[in-house]
Amino acid sequence: MPRQLGELAAHVGGEFLGDPSQLIHGLNGLEEAGPGDVSFYGNPRYRRQFEATRASAVLVGADVSPREGVALVRVANPHLAYAKLLRLFHAPERPAAGVRPGAWVHPEATIHPEAVLLPGASVDRGG
Incomplete structure (x- = not known):
């Protein structure tokens, strides 16, 4: 999903020089x-x-002209800002909430409605 450069700069706590509405579609190395x-x-x-890069935008330190x-x-x-953007663009998918077959839950246990219990999980009483 494309994101605006201004949004990405705010996400990494950066100061941008350029058009904040510019759309960014992905991340890549300088040469690619x-x-x-x-x-x-x-x-x-x-x-x-x-x-030589053809990138639309580059994350840089304070001393770069x-x-x-x-x-x-x-x-x-x-480097850290790039890692943060990688997580933003490629966030791992979270499985849907629920108790999967093969998970065991004690009848008196309380499970949070957003919890994901995968096969092999075990929740005892009071858990």
Whole structure:
């Protein structure tokens, strides 16, 4: 699901330089990124890849100068910010609430309505 750059910057606590309404569709490395992607630049060793990237936006540290045609999101730690965005774009699916066949629940136990009990789970009285 595409997200606006301003929303992503807020999610990682960053300051953006660019159009906050720009749509971002995914994440990728500096060399592989294209339009609609966010990447990150956190090590001067990758300066050449940063200068050549086609990413729409790049997560950078505070000391990186703006680059023509690429929106920047300034953050304290580009690697950590990228990891946070990975979790946002690729959140693990949570199974639906309920007690699955093969789980055992004591008749006097109380189960939270949002709980997921998978096969092999066991809940005793008072649990």
